[in-house]
Amino acid sequence: MDSLARLKRYMNDNAPLILDGGLATELAEQGTNLQGDPLWGSGLLHTNPQIIRDVHYRFLVSGADVISTATYQASVPGFMDHLNLSSERARELLMSGVHLAKEAVERFVSECHHTGRMHPLVAGSVGPYGAILLDGSEYTGAYAAKMSIEEFKDWHRPRMECLAAAGADLFAMETIPSIKEAQALIELLKEFPNSSAWLSFSCKDQMCISDGSPFSIAVQLANRSSQLVAVGVNCCSPLLVEPLLESGQSLRGLDMSWVVYPNSGEEWVREQGRRAAIAAGSAICRLPVGSYQPYLCL
Numbered sequence: 041m042d043s044l045a046r047l048k049r050y051m052n053d054n055a056p057l058i059l060d061g062g063l064a065t066e067l068a069e070q071g072t073n074l075q076g077d078p079l080w081g082s083g084l085l086h087t088n089p090q091i092i093r094d095v096h097y098r099f100l101v102s103g104a105d106v107i108s109t110a111t112y113q114a115s116v117p118g119f120m121d122h123l124n125l126s127s128e129r130a131r132e133l134l135m136s137g138v139h140l141a142k143e144a145v146e147r148f149v150s151e152c153h154h155t156g157r158m159h160p161l162v163a164g165s166v167g168p169y170g171a172i173l174l175d176g177s178e179y180t181g182a183y184a185a186k187m188s189i190e191e192f193k194d195w196h197r198p199r200m201e202c203l204a205a206a207g208a209d210l211f212a213m214e215t216i217p218s219i220k221e222a223q224a225l226i227e228l229l230k231e232f233p234n235s236s237a238w239l240s241f242s243c244k245d246q247m248c249i250s251d252g253s254p255f256s257i258a259v260q261l262a263n264r265s266s267q268l269v270a271v272g273v274n275c276c277s278p279l280l281v282e283p284l285l286e287s288g289q290s291l292r293g294l295d296m297s298w299v300v301y302p303n304s305g306e307e308w309v310r311e312q313g314r315r316a317a318i319a320a321g322s323a324i325c326r327l328p329v330g331s332y333q334p335y336l337c338l
Contacts, residue, residue: 047161047209047210047236047269048269057105057106057158058103058104058105058106059104059105059106059107059108059163059299059301060096060099060100060104060106060107060108061099061102061104062303063081063092063095063108063110063112064080064081066095066098066099067081067084067091067095070091070095072084072088072091078113078118078122078172078174079113079114079118079119079122079123080112080113080171081110081112081113082110082111082112082113082114082118082119082137083122083123084110085110085111085114085133085134085136085137085140086119086123086125086133089136089140092110092137092140093140093143093144094144096140096141096144096145097144097147097148100144100145100148100152100160101148101152104160105157105158105160105161106160106161106162106163107141107144107145107160107161107162107163108141108162108163108164108165108212108214109137109138109140109141109162109163109164109165109203109208110137110140110141110165111134111137111138111164111165111166111167111199111203112165112166112167112171112214112215113167113171113172114133114134114137114199115134115172115195115198115199116130116131116134116198116199116202117130118172119133119134131198131201131202134198134199134202134203134206135202135203135205135206136206137164137165137203137206138162138164138203138206138207138208139206141162142162142207145159145160145162148160161209161210162207162208162209163208163209163210163211163212163238164200164203164204164206164208164210164211164212165212165214166196166199166200166203166211166212166213166214166225166237167214167215168181168214168215168216168217168221168242169183169187169192169195169196169221170183170217171215177217178215178217178242178250179215179217179242179244179250179275180217180250180251181217181218181220181221181242181249181250181251182251184217184218184220184221184251187220187221189220189223189224189227190224192220192221192224192225192228193224193227193228196224196225196228197228197231200228200231200232204232204235208235210235210236210237210238210269211229211232211235211236211237211238212237212238212240213225213229213237213238213239213240214238214240214274214275215240215241215242215274215275216239216240216241216242216249217241217242217249217250217251218249218250218251218253219249219251219253219257219258219261220251222239222241222258222261222262223261225237225239226239226261226262226264226265226268229265229267229268230267232267233267235267236267236268236269237267237268237269238268238269238270238271238272238297238299239258239262239265239268239270239271239272239299240270240271240272240273240274240299240301241255241258241271241272241273241274242273242274242275242276243255243273243276243280243284245280246280246283246284246287247283247284247287254287255273255284255287255288256287256288256291258271258288259271259288259291259292259296260291262296263291263292263293263296268296269295269296269297270296270297270298270299271288271292271296271297271298271299272285272298272299272300272301273285273299273300273302274299274300274301274302274303275301275302275303276302276303277302277303278302278303278304280302281300281302285298285300
């Protein structure tokens with residue numbers, strides 16, 4: 041059974057699939073300082089791959105059904121510029137993100153025999169173009185006005201080629217702040233006809249994604265792709281999740297699931313270069329199971 045068939049089988053059981061947690065957060069817990077690093081956690085693919093492998097494994101032991109690669113902020117040009125690598129070596133390094141995750145899955149399956157657990161999947165993380173700008177614009181989408189659909193596709197294509205070639209079970213197109221970049225990714229996904237993906241947006245409030253477009257429009261856009269298995273939100277306050285999903289519930293296709301993985305309620309502070317906590321950060325948004333299944337959730 042291929043990965044898409046396995047994914048759909050478990051999703052059709054009307055039970056949530058559990059995603060892993062924040063990779064950078066876990067790395068920070070292990071004492072890794074990523075502040076100011078232009079490659080964020082993806083640089084560790086080059087300098088300390090073992091710590092990436094270990095974090096993946098701990099997420100699996102903790103119950104994750106899907107783990108995402110350490111490639112959110114990775115790109116071939118970024119590796120060439122910041123690590124002084126050749127194009128070929130940069131591509132190999134990007135592919136190693138999938139290999140490390142799969143090695144963690146293999147270890148987990150061989151060492152932990154959990155009857156009834158699904159075979160974990162590896163999602164190739166595809167972060168927004170704005171992540172490389174290091175100015176928090178993945179939470180505004182302001183850069184989209186200066187780029188065309190084709191320019192977005194040209195930038196994302198090499199990384200998606202690497203993730204697909206390395207055997208990622210699906211793409212995690214995440215923290216996307218604008219309709220334009222989402223449209224580009226959906227069009228680009230067609231170049232990988234044997235791949236599936238989820239599409240997740242960063243959002244500014246209870247109704248809109250980061251560029252101000254209604255989340256309902258994002259859901260309608262996602263419905264146009266037969267390769268998308270889920271649409272949703274991530275890296276936003278838990279308090280926004282339920283209103284956002286409610287705004288798009290009537291427009292979600294029958295075969296489209298929700299994917300939800302908020303943060304702890306933080307906001308980007310450009311001067312500090314991090315997500316600063318706000319008062320509602322510890323709140324938990326409880327999703328009505330009967331209304332929103334099936335969905336992927338954290």
